[in-house]
Amino acid sequence: MRAPAWIVPALVVAAAAAGVGGARLLAAPSVVRDFAAHAPGTATRRAVFVVDGVRCVDTAERAAGQLAGVPGAIRFTAWAARAKVEVTYDPAVTTAEALREAIEGPVHDDSTGEFRFGVFAVREVNGVEVESIRR
Amino acid sequence: MKRLRLAMQLAVMVAAAMAGVRFALGRSVTTVETYCPFGGLETAYAFFTRQRFTCAAGETNLALFIALLGLTLVARKAFCGWVCPVGALAEWEGKLARRLFRRPDLTGAWRVPARADRMLRVVLRAAVLALVLGATWTTGELVFRGYDPYYVLFSAHGHDVRAWSYALLGGLMVLGLLLPMAWCRYLCPLGAAIWPLSAGGLLRLARDERTCTACGACDRACPQLIEVSRAGIVRSGECTLCLECTGACPTDSALELRWAGGKP
Numbered sequence: 001m002r003a004p005a006w007i008v009p010a011l012v013v014a015a016a017a018a019g020v021g022g023a024r025l026l027a028a029p030s031v032v033r034d035f036a037a038h039a040p041g042t043a044t045r046r047a048v049f050v051v052d053g054v055r056c057v058d059t060a061e062r063a064a065g066q067l068a069g070v071p072g073a074i075r076f077t078a079w080a081a082r083a084k085v086e087v088t089y090d091p092a093v094t095t096a097e098a099l100r101e102a103i104e105g106p107v108h109d110d111s112t113g114e115f116r117f118g119v120f121a122v123r124e125v126n127g128v129e130v131e132s133i134r135r
Numbered sequence: 136m137k138r139l140r141l142a143m144q145l146a147v148m149v150a151a152a153m154a155g156v157r158f159a160l161g162r163s164v165t166t167v168e169t170y171c172p173f174g175g176l177e178t179a180y181a182f183f184t185r186q187r188f189t190c191a192a193g194e195t196n197l198a199l200f201i202a203l204l205g206l207t208l209v210a211r212k213a214f215c216g217w218v219c220p221v222g223a224l225a226e227w228e229g230k231l232a233r234r235l236f237r238r239p240d241l242t243g244a245w246r247v248p249a250r251a252d253r254m255l256r257v258v259l260r261a262a263v264l265a266l267v268l269g270a271t272w273t274t275g276e277l278v279f280r281g282y283d284p285y286y287v288l289f290s291a292h293g294h295d296v297r298a299w300s301y302a303l304l305g306g307l308m309v310l311g312l313l314l315p316m317a318w319c320r321y322l323c324p325l326g327a328a329i330w331p332l333s334a335g336g337l338l339r340l341a342r343d344e345r346t347c348t349a350c351g352a353c354d355r356a357c358p359q360l361i362e363v364s365r366a367g368i369v370r371s372g373e374c375t376l377c378l379e380c381t382g383a384c385p386t387d388s389a390l391e392l393r394w395a396g397g398k399p
Contacts, residue, residue: 003338003392005136008376009143011210012217019172019195019202026194028186050164055294056191057275081193083164123164 030080031060035073038090044074047096049085050124051103056080063103063120070094070102083123096125136378140216144223151220151289159291167289168280169193172214173325175200177271177279190277191294207329211336215319215326216358216375221284222319226358226377228308229315240355243315252360256320256373260327267324284318316358320373334372337395340380341368346389353380353390363390 038044054060060078063085067073072093077086087099100122106115122130154170157163168174174196178189182197203214215222232243247255270278280286280295284307287300310317319326342353342363353363356379361371363380376392384390 001394003394005378005381005392007338007392008210008213008378009136009139009217011206012143012213015202015206015214016199016218018205019199021198022202023194023198026182026197028182028188028194030188030193052161052164055164055166056277057187057189079188079193080191081165081169081188081195 027079029077030057031064031076031078033061033064033068033076035068035070035075038074043091044088045091045096047087047089047099048124048126049087049100049103049122050083051085051120051122052083053120054078054080054083054085060085062107066103066105066107066120067099070099073099073102100125100130137382140377143217144220147218148220148223148289151285152291155289155291155293159293166191166293167291168277168286168293169195170199171196171283171285172199172203173279173283173328174277175203176325176328177268177277180268180272181275189271189275192277203329204332207332207336209337210376211333211338212326212329212373212375214329214375216377219285219325220289221323222375224284224288225311225316225319228311229358232312232315235312241315241358241360244313247314252320259321260323260330263322264324264327279324316360320359330372333374334370336374338376339368339370339393339395340374340376341391341393342366343389343391346386348386348389350385352383352385356380356383368393 051063054063057080060080063078064076067076067087072090073087074090075088078084085103089096089099103120104122106117107119109116124130151167151170154163154165155167158166168191174192175198178192178197179200181187181189188194206214229241229243232238233241236244267279277295280293281297281300282303284304286293287296287304290296307318340363344367347364349364351364354361357363358377358379359371359373359375361369361374363369378392381390381392
């Protein structure tokens, strides 16, 4: 059966749209790290950050390392392709702002033993641009 | 249709370049590799075994790869001929080579004998695919980045792009002039991955022997060097459905797009 020529670009566009639109169905994190167990029944909160510098599994692991030992940080989840980090925390102990500061803090470089500054910069907190928060 | 294809190729190329530059300037957190379906294949193993993504690959890569498989099952390698910016550049280089070397077709300065061409298309591309996937799945890193013409060209000096990456890209571009579409024909791992599905694609070009004058215009127009004029139905897994052949055909209805299995 004869097919019209326009079917080819139409299929290409449909596939591209399906690929971009269908990505949500496949959402899975690049890194998940649990820092501390929280007592059942305790209220927790989640803060979502967009972090410049989180671009792969390695850098996401390093960002998780920034929160290891931070009181109140319970779970770290990162989606490296979107530079997105979600932190579950105990609001009685810490705040989203404190977590942001911990992420942006100096990063210990294991190979040189020195601290490096400006490795991570938080761009958004819970959907709000950090620049607008600072203003 | 020729203009529409050119417009789509240019649009993808501009979008990729803009994505690379915006990331490099810090205006976006999305890198150009987010939109590469091959990244989906690279991360598929980690996703289906551990529900995690590899390195910088993510759900968009995987979803685009799955969509590409669906597209290929129907429209063969249409992705290569209508979307892939590396494929577009290779094709334009082929047209430049035709002028430079005054060839009637898109063969360039070097001609590879048909048998060697078939062998190289299968063996070399499969070897590159196996090597890239093996290294990626073993190390958990996107090891192909520095070699990938798409990433080197459009990432605006992205992560893992070194001086040798540009040297390699330059070498591939020179090779593309001497042997047009060399990357696509002999090295592209994504092309190797979708080739088996493409060969069974539902849309096919069919030649009507009653109206065909065997002028060979279709052969000369084909960027993939498929001998369309010798085939009743083009079953080659290399066909990108670019429709250059139908556009070049001087006879009405001698060359048509048809659904596989349908009645003529």
